[in-house]
Amino acid sequence: RKEVEQDPGPFNVPEGATVAFNCTYSNSASQSFFWYRQDCRKEPKLLMSVYSSGNEDGRFTAQLNRASQYISLLIRDSKLSDSATYLCVVILLYQKVTFGIGTKLQVIP
Amino acid sequence: DAGITQSPRHKVTETGTPVTLRCHQTENHRYMYWYRQDPGHGLRLIHYSYGVKDTDKGEVSDGYSVSRSKTEDFLLTLESATSSQTSVYFCAIGAASGDSDTQYFGPGTRLTVL
Numbered sequence: 001r002k003e004v005e006q007d008p009g010p011f012n013v014p015e016g017a018t019v020a021f022n023c024t025y026s027n028s029a030s031q032s033f034f035w036y037r038q039d040c041r042k043e044p045k046l047l048m049s050v051y052s053s054g055n056e057d058g059r060f061t062a063q064l065n066r067a068s069q070y071i072s073l074l075i076r077d078s079k080l081s082d083s084a085t086y087l088c089v090v091i092l093l094y095q096k097v098t099f100g101i102g103t104k105l106q107v108i109p
Numbered sequence: 110d111a112g113i114t115q116s117p118r119h120k121v122t123e124t125g126t127p128v129t130l131r132c133h134q135t136e137n138h139r140y141m142y143w144y145r146q147d148p149g150h151g152l153r154l155i156h157y158s159y160g161v162k163d164t165d166k167g168e169v170s171d172g173y174s175v176s177r178s179k180t181e182d183f184l185l186t187l188e189s190a191t192s193s194q195t196s197v198y199f200c201a202i203g204a205a206s207g208d209s210d211t212q213y214f215g216p217g218t219r220l221t222v223l
Contacts, residue, residue, distance in 0.1 A: 004151065034211060041217075042216070042217075043199055043214035043215060043216050043217050044152070044199070044214050045214070046211050046212075046213070049211070087151065087152070097154060097212070098151070099144075099151035099152040099153075100151050101149065101150060101151045102151065
């Protein structure tokens with residue numbers, strides 16, 4: 001089993017839709033979790049950190065479920081500009097960083 | 110944007126030749142990382158540095174070496190490039206633990222080994 005798994009998609013959604021991605025991780029000792037956004041042929045950029053209590057930033061909500069070992073990202077009212085690949089990042093120990101392969105989102109007019 | 114630059118941005122080279130990629134930061138950050146990104150794989154850590162002259166191996170370090178003689182520069186060297194090292198290479202700065210420490214990436218270097 002991969003340490004971090006993501007559905008690569010693509011997820012094709014209409015503008016204004018709500019879309020959710022999950023990312024599962026295998027090691028229950030994982031400590032920190034993040035979502036990054038990567039545009040085509042660009043570097044990854046931090047989107048948000050993920051906490052057990054949930055983390056909301058505008059239209060974006062991230063959640064951690066330690067019992068089931070997954071993190072989620074919810075995007076409400078999708079915009080065309082949200083089209084990108086979303087990478088989950090799981091940190092097990094200091095410097096033991098694992099990236100998922102990313103989930104591609106395409107928002108359609 | 111974090112002050113991270115990479116050079117060159119694009120390079121085409123031949124199998125067997127040495128290649129050095131440079132990462133330069135203006136943030137005075139202690140930690141620096143080299144990743145490669147390939148289709149079907151997430152970003153994979155090659156090497157990282159936790160200070161001047163302090164480096165350690167990552168997940169896919171075979172065929173790569175690094176050096177850090179100054180805080181601001183982290184060099185990645187392919188001693189004898191192979192076609193399997195064709196990839197996009199990203200440098201990052203930051204500490205990978207805790208909510209307040211995240212990684213910030215440079216613009217990437219596209220390397221093609223023929």
